Amino acid sequence: MSLELFGHPFSSYTWKALIALYAAEADFEFRVVDAGHPAHIEAVQSAGPLGKFPVLRDGENLLFESTTIIEYISHHHAAADMLIPGDADAAIGMRMLDRMFDNYVMAPTQQVVDEYIRDAENPDAVRIGEAKDKLDRSYAWLEGWLQFYPPLDHITLIECAAAPALFYADWVHPIGERFPRLRRWRAHLLHLPPVAQCVEDARPYRPYFPPGAPDRD
Structure with a gap:
């Protein structure tokens, strides 16, 4: 099987x-x-x-x-060292970034979505504001980190975590012009073939995005 x-x-x-x-x-x-x-x-x-x-x-x-x-x-099921490197220190760094995207980008994004699921007509503005503040702090940290992480044309654990997190985070709280590296990297990620496949397969479901999906991407 x-x-x-x-x-x-x-x-x-x-x-x-x-x-x-x-x-x-x-x-x-x-x-x-x-x-x-x-x-x-x-x-x-x-x-x-x-x-x-x-x-x-x-x-x-x-x-x-x-x-x-x-x-x-x-x-x-993958080639050696492709998704996660065999070198222990390099793998630790990747796993740290994986947790960064799940806990500090996707989690506050989900908090915003949850508020609209809870009450689409009257989401809690305070909770949404708190979540967006967290995203701004994460965007700023990633903007600095990207000085040392060039865009890759192959997929690692980092790209697997970053692409969906940044895709949806930018929908609920757009990545502003003060984060040019992060904006460019998000665009780069969305053009990687494995990511682009996910974007296209999800397109029919956009009307169901609780806060409303933007007319882009």
């Missing part, structure tokens, strides 16, 4: 795992998790305590959490 990834095309963390699979040119089947596929929902709910996707199934192995899935792909 080939690899199976359970998730949804509009999910940022599903993107994260998909980008790794596309970059590794892995043979896999994508299983959409929605009301029309109860067996896929059941597989996801059986994997972890909260029933969240993405979930990767490889024979008897069932893994949840996108970073763990990428670690597994790197070890079993």
